[in-house]
Amino acid sequence: xxxxxxxxxxxxxxxxxxxxxxxxxxxxxxxxxxxxxxxxxxxxxxxxxxxxxxxxxxxxxxxxxxxxxxxxxxxxxxxxxxxxxxxxxxxxxxxxxxxxxxxxxxxxxxxxxxxxxxxxxxxxxxxxxxxxxxxxxxxxxxxxxxxxxxxxxxxxxxxxxxxxxxxxxxxxxxxxxxxxxxxxxxxxxxxxxxxxxxxxxxxxxxxxxxxxxxxxxxxxxxxxxxxxxxxxxxxxxxxxxxxxxxxxxxxxxxxxxxxxxxxxxxxxxxxxxxxxxxxxxxxxxxxxxxxxxxxxxxxxxxxxxxxxxxxxxxxxxxxxxxxxxxxxxxxxxxxxxxxxxxxxxxxxxxxxxxxxxxxxxxxxxxxxxxxxxxxxxxxxxxxxxxxxxxxxxxxxxxxxxxxxxxxxxxxxxxxxxxxxxxxxxxxxxxxxxxxxxxxxxxxxxxxxxxxxxxxxxxxxxxxxxxxxxxxxxxxxxxxxxxxxxxxxxxxxxxxxxxxxxxxxxxxxxxxxxxxxxxxxxxxxxxxxxxxxxxxxxxxxxxxxxxxxxxxxxxxxxxxxxxxxxxxxxxxxxxxxxxxxxxxxxxxxxxxxxxxxxxxxxxxxxxxxxxxxxxxxxxxxxxxxxx
Numbered sequence: 001x002x003x004x005x006x007x008x009x010x011x012x013x014x015x016x017x018x019x020x021x022x023x024x025x026x027x028x029x030x031x032x033x034x035x036x037x038x039x040x041x042x043x044x045x046x047x048x049x050x051x052x053x054x055x056x057x058x059x060x061x062x063x064x065x066x067x068x069x070x071x072x073x074x075x076x077x078x079x080x081x082x083x084x085x086x087x088x089x090x091x092x093x094x095x096x097x098x099x100x101x102x103x104x105x106x107x108x109x110x111x112x113x114x115x116x117x118x119x120x121x122x123x124x125x126x127x128x129x130x131x132x133x134x135x136x137x138x139x140x141x142x143x144x145x146x147x148x149x150x151x152x153x154x155x156x157x158x159x160x161x162x163x164x165x166x167x168x169x170x171x172x173x174x175x176x177x178x179x180x181x182x183x184x185x186x187x188x189x190x191x192x193x194x195x196x197x198x199x200x201x202x203x204x205x206x207x208x209x210x211x212x213x214x215x216x217x218x219x220x221x222x223x224x225x226x227x228x229x230x231x232x233x234x235x236x237x238x239x240x241x242x243x244x245x246x247x248x249x250x251x252x253x254x255x256x257x258x259x260x261x262x263x264x265x266x267x268x269x270x271x272x273x274x275x276x277x278x279x280x281x282x283x284x285x286x287x288x289x290x291x292x293x294x295x296x297x298x299x300x301x302x303x304x305x306x307x308x309x310x311x312x313x314x315x316x317x318x319x320x321x322x323x324x325x326x327x328x329x330x331x332x333x334x335x336x337x338x339x340x341x342x343x344x345x346x347x348x349x350x351x352x353x354x355x356x357x358x359x360x361x362x363x364x365x366x367x368x369x370x371x372x373x374x375x376x377x378x379x380x381x382x383x384x385x386x387x388x389x390x391x392x393x394x395x396x397x398x399x400x401x402x403x404x405x406x407x408x409x410x411x412x413x414x415x416x417x418x419x420x421x422x423x424x425x426x427x428x429x430x431x432x433x434x435x436x437x438x439x440x441x442x443x444x445x446x447x448x449x450x451x452x453x454x455x456x457x458x459x460x461x462x463x464x465x466x467x468x469x470x471x472x473x474x475x476x477x478x479x480x481x482x483x484x485x486x487x488x489x490x491x492x493x494x495x496x497x498x499x500x501x502x503x504x505x506x507x508x509x510x511x512x513x514x515x516x517x518x519x520x521x522x523x524x525x526x527x528x529x530x531x532x533x534x535x536x537x538x539x540x541x542x543x544x545x546x547x548x549x550x551x552x553x554x555x556x557x558x559x560x561x562x563x564x565x566x567x568x569x570x571x572x573x574x575x576x577x578x579x580x581x582x583x584x585x586x587x588x589x590x591x592x593x594x595x596x597x598x599x600x601x602x603x604x605x606x607x608x609x610x611x612x613x614x615x616x617x618x619x620x621x622x623x624x625x626x
Contacts, residue, residue, distance in 0.1 A: 049087070050549070052542035053176045054094035057103050061187050064153045064179060066091075066105040069119040071145030074131040080147075080165035081107075087171060103179075110146045123159045124148035151178060156186040170550035176543060177227060184229040191538045194235035194248040195220075196268075199301065200257025202481065204232065208289070208489040210519050211512045219483050222527055223534070230534050237264040240458065244268070250277035250473075250537030253303065255480040257286065260302040266460040268306060269451045273463040275470030277537045279366075280307070283480040285318045285377035287423065287490065292508035294423040294490050296377065309451020310474055311387040311403065312442055315380040317417045319438045321345040322431045323410025324359075326374050328517045339514070342431075343423045344376040344486060347407050347440065357437065361406040363398055364443065365536035366475055366529055369548035373529055374522035375407070375479040376486040377423070380415060380438040390465070391446035401446030401471055411437040425487075426510065441477045448472040475536065483530060485523065487515035525551070 057064075068088060070081045088105040095103035110116045120126070129143040149160045160178055163171070183189065195204060202208070204223075207216035220232055235244055235251065240263025244251060251271060272278060284298045296318060304314045326344035330337055349360045349371045362369050385393045385403050395402035414433035447466045466472045481489065491511025528547055535541055 049090040049094055049172065050176075050543070050545040052544065052546050053091065053172060053179075055542045056176060056180055056183070057091065057095035058097045060095075060102045060153070060183050062154045063101065064103050064151060064182070066103070066152075067108055067122070067150040068105055069108050069110050069115075069122075069124055069146040069148055069150065071129060071143050071147055072109055073143045074129060074141055076131045077129050077143060077147070077165045080163075080168060083168060084163070084171070087175070091175070116146070119146040119148070119150075122148075122150040122157075123161055124150070125162045127162055129165065149175065149178075151182050153182045153186045156182050158182050173546050173550040176546045180543070181227070181229050189229070190231060191229055191534075191540070192231045192233055192245075192248050193534060193537055194244060194251045195232050196237070196251060196253045196256075197234045198236045198238070199260055201253075202255045202257075202289075202484060202489075204252075204254065204483065206289070206484070206489075208484040208492070209523060210485060211488050211515045212492045212507070213512075219527070219530065223531065227531060227534075230538075237267050240264040240267055240460065242267070244271040246274065248276070249539070250279065252537070253278060253280040253282060254483065255282045255286070256301040256303070257288075258301060259299075260306075262302075262305075263458045263460060265302055265306045266452055266458060266462060269309070270460055270462040272448065272472045272474070273450055273466055275466050275472055277473040277475075277539075279475045279477075279533050279537055281477050281479065281482045283318075283377060283379035283478045284314065284316050285379060285421075285423075285480045287377065287480070287486070289489050290492060290494055290507075292490055292511055294425065294486075296421045296423050298417070298419055298421065300379075306451055307474075307476065308384075309387065309453075310444055310448055311384045311391070312444060312474070312476060313382040313384055314476075314478060315382060315415070315417075317379055317415035318343065318421050318423070319345065319378045319380055319409055319413050319415050319440070320429075320431070321409040321413035322429075323412030324348065326376075326518075326522070328514050328521070330513060330517060339425075340429070341425050342413075342429055343425070344374060345378055345409055345413075345440065346372065347375055347409075348372045353408075353410075356405075357408070357411075359408050359410065361404070364404070364406040365541050365544055366441075366477070366533045367406060368532050368544040370525050370529055370532075370551065373407075373525050374482075374518070375440055375477065376481040376484075378409075378438075378440050378479045380440070381405075381442050381476065381478050382439065383442060388444065388446070388448055391444060391448065400443075400473075402444075404443045405439045405441070406443055407439075407441035407477070409438045409440060411435060413438055425514070440479065441475075443473070443475045445471050445473040448474075473536075475533065483526065485515055485518050487511045487518050491515055 066088065068084060070077075070084070072078050072081055085107055088107075091103050092101055092105060095101050108115060108119075110119045116126075124146045125148065126144065126146055129145070129147070131141055131143075147163045147165070149163070151158050151160075158178065158181065160174060184191075197203070203218075204220035205218050207218050209217050209219065223230060224232065232252075233245075233248065235248075236242065237244070237260075240261050244267060251268065253268075268278065280303065282300065282303055284300050284304070286297045286299055287294050298316050298318065300314055300316070304316075307314055320342040322342050324346050325340040325342040326346040327338050327340045330339060347360050349362050353359045360367055360370075360373065362371065367373060383403050383405065385391070388403075392402045395404055412431075412435055414431060414435055415438065416433075447468070447470070449465045450462055452462070453464060488511075491508040491514075493507035528550065532544055532547055535544060535547070
């Protein structure tokens with residue numbers, strides 16, 4: 001009897017193993033035939049074609065064809081080619097409209113001379129693809145060839161000259177933007193955005209993103225080079241005598257260095273009352289270029305008057321945040337050190353803060369799916385919704401029209417309101433004043449009323465309210481150097497002109513040492529946020545989800561460890577002790593999570609297996625007794 005049970009159990013186990021083996025063989029066979037399915041569970045839908053890409057394809061008036069020139073022969077590049085093929089197939093599937101595919105592709109492995117010549121003539125770059133084995137004494141191999149895309153759309157032709165198998169993140173981002181660029185050229189689509197000039201503004205053409213010795217990139221150069229479908233056009237109001245061109249989709253206002261006249265403010269209001277959009281990157285905090293002291297004067301140069309009329313008050317202050325100061329990692333003689341700068345706020349999507357306390361609204365276009373942005377030299381914003389009674393105070397289903405706060409400081413911030421404020425980054429920062437949480441970025445959208453309903457019109461005829469059926473939109477980031485690198489802008493020396501080879505004279509070495517890590521830590525998100533804002537200004541927000549895919553997955557955040565509640569009466573030593581306690585708490589939590597994953601999970605599985613073994617053993621014993 002016992003032998004029969006053992007034979008039966010062995011037979012059942014063998015049958016089970018054979019069934020599992022057959023299932024695995026079947027799944028692999030289907031995969032080899034290209035028959036498979038997948039489910040994308042990532043928050044940003046990283047492995048699924050965005051709906052915006054599909055809408056772009058369907059909107060095309062002609063069919064676009066892509067020749068994908070690839071190289072094969074090594075495991076890593078073969079996997080990349082497979083992923084590329086799958087992505088292009090998703091583009092083709094999404095382009096189906098009225099029984100017609102607006103996007104087709106061909107995979108070409110450039111082996112013979114004619115194919116290689118065609119790839120080269122299309123502008124593709126031949127490149128090496130090295131691959132090393134970590135399991136075979138670091139043996140390696142190198143494949144030489146092409147990996148790029150050639151786009152054809154009517155008479156238009158363009159290419160992504162080289163793709164890297166090592167950098168697959170954001171592949172959809174670059175492909176979709178190239179499709180958009182070619183589509184706009186072929187279909188004569190234009191997106192023109194005005195940029196206010198004439199008031200010593202921090203210009204988008206100013207080379208202030210990195211130390212001058214490292215090159216002279218400017219925000220406008222980066223945008224126009226990578227996203228040429230945007231046309232940025234200077235707007236000079238000429239003291240208020242010139243209107244803003246109606247053909248512009250929107251207006252960008254950056255930090256001015258001198259006052260706007262009332263007539264100029266009325267011209268901006270006139271533009272908005274036509275149902276237009278404005279994005280403002282400005283605050284009360286003014287720091288001159290090449291000023292290593294970073295001594296700030298507080299003036300909004302008239303922008304506060306304009307915003308106040310729309311129900312957004314910009315306070316005359318500078319916000320210092322000790323709960324989430326921007327930190328820069330620098331190398332010292334003693335090793336790596338972290339320096340904090342409370343005048344530059346690191347605004348993050350922290351899940352501890354919800355609702356009206358939320359630090360960063362990553363559902364809003366300007367910050368869509370961006371986990372963190374740096375906001376240097378901010379002023380607080382206060383909403384006065386009563387000034388725009390036709391605009392809802394809350395968004396229905398998180399959608400406009402409404403007033404909305406989209407970025408805040410932590411509750412451990414305070415404000416300085418002196419006419420001049422010392423913001424030198426190397427001072428010993430000691431928190432003083434009343435702790436508050438301040439609004440740093442806001443938007444208002446709807447049938448806005450004019451900011452200047454009364455008084456002398458000064459010859460500027462403006463509608464009292466946005467016409468029925470239209471909406472005016474205003475987005476404010478109250479950070480005077482949001483689109484700049486504050487360390488590079490203050491630390492770079494004076495540009496001595498072409499007679500000196502374009503090299504700067506002087507400069508502050510300490511500030512420039514901070515400029516590179518700031519650029520590495522902050523500027524990718526800043527550029528993406530600005531690009532998203534351009535999409536928002538033009539009303540083309542379908543591609544926001546595509547833009548988010550260029551970002552890497554966010555790091556693990558130890559959210560249960562709260563920032564210390566500073567006391568304004570504490571000494572500097574007390575503050576340092578509290579910060580040390582915070583670091584130790586985070587370190588302890590990190591260690592707890594680490595050891596839990598290393599030991600606790602395996603132990604739980606082991607106990608489960610042991611318990612199941614005991615249960616089965618007991619069941620067999622009971623069966624024998626029966």
